[in-house]
Amino acid sequence: MRILLDECLPRELTGELAGHEVRDVGRMGWAGKKNGELLRLAEPEFDVLITADRSLLHQQNVRGLSLGVITL
Secondary structure, eight states: OEEEEOTTSOGGGGGGGTTSEEEETTTTTOTTOOHHHHHHHHTTTOSEEEEOOTTHHHHSOOTTOSSEEEEO
């Protein structure tokens, strides 16, 4: 599974997701992107976005995206 960690999460979380291809927003060069733009960039590259941003799902329409969003 291709997983993207939002910039609000510690990079150390990457080690907890062994067996998956994990990148973080900063490593992708997407730090500081607004949520809508981040979702558009991530959708073709990743299967899941993991975030701690509780407002993301209220601010963005994620229906129809092929990208799963997990809020911790």
